[in-house]
Amino acid sequence: MTPAPMLDVDTLVIRYRAGLFAARPKPAVNGASFRLERGETLGIVGESGSGKTSLLRAILRLLPVESGAIRLGQDWLALKGEALRKARQKIGVVSQNPFLSLSPRLTIEEILAEPMLAAGQRQGAAMREKIATLLSDCGLPADFLARRARELSGGQAQRVAIARALALEPGLLILDEPTSALDVSVQAQILNLLSDLKESRGLSMLFVTHNLKVVAHISDTLLVMRRGDVVEFGRTEDVIRAPAEAYTRELLSFGRKAATV
Amino acid sequence: MPLLDVRDLSVSIPTPDGDVHAVRSVSLEIERGEIHGVIGESGCGKTMTGMAALGLAPKGARITAERFHFDGEDLRENAARLRGRRIGLISQAPAAALNPVLSIARQLDDVIRAHRDMPRQARRAEALSLLAATGLPDPERVLKSYPHQLSGGMQQRVVIAQALATGADFLIADEPTTALDVSVGAQVLALLRKLVAERGLTVLMITHDMDVIAEACDRATVLYAGRSVETGPVAAVLQSPGHPYTRALLAALPDAAPHGARLAAIEGSIPPPRSAITGCAFAPRCPQAMAVCSAEPPPERRRDAHRWLCHLPEDAA
Numbered sequence: 218m219t220p221a222p223m224l225d226v227d228t229l230v231i232r233y234r235a236g237l238f239a240a241r242p243k244p245a246v247n248g249a250s251f252r253l254e255r256g257e258t259l260g261i262v263g264e265s266g267s268g269k270t271s272l273l274r275a276i277l278r279l280l281p282v283e284s285g286a287i288r289l290g291q292d293w294l295a296l297k298g299e300a301l302r303k304a305r306q307k308i309g310v311v312s313q314n315p316f317l318s319l320s321p322r323l324t325i326e327e328i329l330a331e332p333m334l335a336a337g338q339r340q341g342a343a344m345r346e347k348i349a350t351l352l353s354d355c356g357l358p359a360d361f362l363a364r365r366a367r368e369l370s371g372g373q374a375q376r377v378a379i380a381r382a383l384a385l386e387p388g389l390l391i392l393d394e395p396t397s398a399l400d401v402s403v404q405a406q407i408l409n410l411l412s413d414l415k416e417s418r419g420l421s422m423l424f425v426t427h428n429l430k431v432v433a434h435i436s437d438t439l440l441v442m443r444r445g446d447v448v449e450f451g452r453t454e455d456v457i458r459a460p461a462e463a464y465t466r467e468l469l470s471f472g473r474k475a476a477t478v
Numbered sequence: 479m480p481l482l483d484v485r486d487l488s489v490s491i492p493t494p495d496g497d498v499h500a501v502r503s504v505s506l507e508i509e510r511g512e513i514h515g516v517i518g519e520s521g522c523g524k525t526m527t528g529m530a531a532l533g534l535a536p537k538g539a540r541i542t543a544e545r546f547h548f549d550g551e552d553l554r555e556n557a558a559r560l561r562g563r564r565i566g567l568i569s570q571a572p573a574a575a576l577n578p579v580l581s582i583a584r585q586l587d588d589v590i591r592a593h594r595d596m597p598r599q600a601r602r603a604e605a606l607s608l609l610a611a612t613g614l615p616d617p618e619r620v621l622k623s624y625p626h627q628l629s630g631g632m633q634q635r636v637v638i639a640q641a642l643a644t645g646a647d648f649l650i651a652d653e654p655t656t657a658l659d660v661s662v663g664a665q666v667l668a669l670l671r672k673l674v675a676e677r678g679l680t681v682l683m684i685t686h687d688m689d690v691i692a693e694a695c696d697r698a699t700v701l702y703a704g705r706s707v708e709t710g711p712v713a714a715v716l717q718s719p720g721h722p723y724t725r726a727l728l729a730a731l732p733d734a735a736p737h738g739a740r741l742a743a744i745e746g747s748i749p750p751p752r753s754a755i756t757g758c759a760f761a762p763r764c765p766q767a768m769a770v771c772s773a774e775p776p777p778e779r780r781r782d783a784h785r786w787l788c789h790l791p792e793d794a795a
Contacts (some may be wrong), residue, residue, distance in 0.1 A: 264659035265630075370747070371520075400519040400686060405730035405741035412740065427659055430689075434732035434741070454737065464661075471664050472689020473716060473733075 221290075223389055223421040224253040224276070229285035231271045244283065245271040247445040253389075253438070258415065258422040260436030260453065262429050262468070267442040269425050273391060276423070277308065289389070306336055309382030313394035315374035319366040325352070325377055326362040332384040347384075354417070355380040356410055372403035376410065383414070390414075391423045396431060408435055429468040433457050441465050481648060481680050482508040482531065485545035488704075489523070489530050492538060498751045500526040500539075502704035502759075506682075513674055513681040515691040515712070518701035519727075521748055524684045527701070528650045531682070532567055533557025548648070563593070566641030570653040572633035575640075576625040582609075582636055583621040589643040608639040613669050631662035638669065642677070652684045667694040688731060692716055697783075700724050703749050703759035710784030720779055720786035723760045758789065766790060 231246040246268040253259040263269040274280040276287060278294075278301060287293040289304075296304055312318045319328055329348045330340070338344060349359055355376040366374050375395060382390060392411070396404040412435065414420055426432050432439065439456045441449035441464070448462045460466045489501040501523040508514040516524045529535050530546075531553055546553045548560055557565075569575050577585055586605045590596065596604065602621075609617035612635040625633055634654060641649055651670065655663030671694060673679050683695055691698050691712055699709040700721060708721040719725045728734060729742040746763040749755055758764070761771035768789060776787040 264661065401688075401727055402519060402730045402744040405732070405743035408732060409740050409743055412738070429660070430731070430733045434735065434737060467664075468660055471660055471693060472687075473692040 220255060222252040223255045223257075223289070224259075224423070225286075225288040226251050226272075226276070227286040227288075229272070229275065229287065230283040231268070231275050231280060232283045244445055246275070246442075248285070249440075249442075249447050251438075251440050251447065251450050253421055253423065255388075255421055256415070256419050257437040258424055258435055259438050259440060260432030261423060261425045261440045261442065262427065262432055263442035264427055266444065268445040269442050270393070272442070273393060273423070273425060277310070277391070278305065306332075306385045307387050307389065309385070309387035309390045311375070311378050311382045311390065311392045311395050313397050315371065315378040315398075316366060318378055319374060319381075321365060321367055323365070324362065325364055325366070328366070328377060329381055329384055332381060336385055351380040351383060354383070354414070356406075370403075371399050372406060375399065375403075375407055379407075379410065379414070383418070386418075387420075389421050389423065391425075393425045394427070395424070397426065397428065404431070411435065429465075430472075433469075441468075479550070480507040481510045481549055482506060482514075482682065483545055483547040484527075484531075485543060487527065487530065487541070487543040487546055489526050489535055490540045491536055492540070496752045497540075499704055500751060501530065502755065504699075504701065504704070504706045506699055506706065506709075508680060508682060510680050511674060511678055512696040513670065513683055513694055515683045515685060515695035515698035516701060517685055517688065517691055517698055517727075519686060519748070521703075521751065522701040523704035524701050525652055528567075528652055528682060528684050531557065532561050532565060532650060534561070562644050562646070564646055564648055566644055566646035566649045568634070568637055568641055568649055568651040568654045570656050572630060572637045572657070573625060575637050576633060578625050580624070581621070582623050582625070582628075586621070586636070586640060586643060589640050593644050604643070605639075608642055609636070611642065611673070612636070612639045613665075613672075614639075629662075630658050631666060634658065634666050635669065638666075638673070642673070647678065648680045648682070650682045650684070653686070654683070655690060656685075656687070663690075664693065670694060688716065688728065700727075700786075703755065704751070705759055705787075707760070707788075708784075708786035710781075710786075714781070714784040718781075718784075720781065720784060720792070721760070721788055722764045722766055722790070724786070726763075726765075758787070766794070 227250050229246055229249045230244050232244040235242055261269050275282050282294060326348055329351055333344055357376050396407050424432055424436055433453055436453050439453045440447060443464055449456055449465050484506040487501055487504045490497040490499050504527050518524045530541055535541060541554055587601055590601045590604055606617045609620055614620050614635050655666050670681055674681060695712050698712050698715045699706050702723045708724050726744045730744060735741050744763055749759055757772040757774055758776045761767045771789050776789045779786050779788055779792045781792060
């Protein structure tokens, strides 16, 4: 028997209600089904309005779900209150713009301590050691602890954001356009770092982006969304080699040819 | 004679902590009717080069050049006059370029009225034909809309229509597709190509995206640390890059490596904009650097129309 997947989403429907008497709009996510195996990366590609952000927000339980099921070790949609708060600590989140997601007022050390303090861990030597390890695991020198986010480059700040997402040792990392604001050479460093972390910590990742070439490189499986529908889901090699949808082919054909995937 | 002829342009901004060298030495020759890509990473001076050509460099900036000419006129004196008459700007964020509280009809009419002496009805007809030329379906409806009622791609088409309304024949497009979805961006690039072919426009395309260069440009110039380090036809620059920086940039792209393999990230970082550079600016990060590289400025290497600055001989590239 195969081990249980990290995340199992079954015919998930998310719909924003316009108003009490308004006509029911088309769902933002229209019956999405997919699974993410443990230790793998699932890439989610789609344009604005495709429903990828709604999907992420539903997995983070920030949005109500109309129907369908999410299993994340347990019946994820049944969790409430304190139990949900505790369970959600096992998901780390990294967003697109580190300068918006990192407080400008705190030092890097304070930023990395924050999730641990919020989870009730005590300040002290053990925490300081953990912070130092997080920093070095994410490829940053120890003297960054006293700095603030504005003193860092975009790539360094994104490393801090990744370190913070790992502070509570999550099993699942959700990355929402983590390299879209970065230069190509820095993007390569961050993608390498994510591969290293996936390897060393056995992380599972949900990697959301509009850049199919980035996600095709890093992900094991690929989910392509368009206007709320899942138009493609499969092993990355299969989707890239034989895209079933014209839309996927269009995304793949943009720009330089000779993609060696 | 190239339409835009730039030779050894530098733009320095004095600050209390010393001069910021935003552009150190950029040379560009842009021929009429081409789309010329300027590619580089943040801080390499590509936007400042465009701003200098528009006469929009920051106050107090020192602009020096051996030549800085647009159609024979010196841009150091005439940039402000040429801007909006012959040189137009298409910026990254169309939503920021449009006024949110005025209808498209009003905003487009303002531009047409400022540049051409036409009666009201003729201006309206002109506005409709400009919107149609940018491929917007239902120009009548767009004219009545406000910016927030349009998608990003539609907004960018309106901005392009505005640039055309001035009668400009040279457009500086600064990351025109970065804020758009890939498929919408591809449509905007196709539109620019069509306008270049139909109206004889010339475009300076500023981008950080090699795919945009491949998709839309005829020739490209690579900028590093405020210097143009390589220039040539797009096929030559992308397929047989001469400068080690261009090679490193292409190798760092996620589709350059086999699936899941480590990417060739470029070690180190760009030189700080206040520092002085002797020799090749890329030498500290270059895997093929020799002793001479950080001591002396690199000579020009050439393969037909493809030129780059490097101490390594041509056949090493």
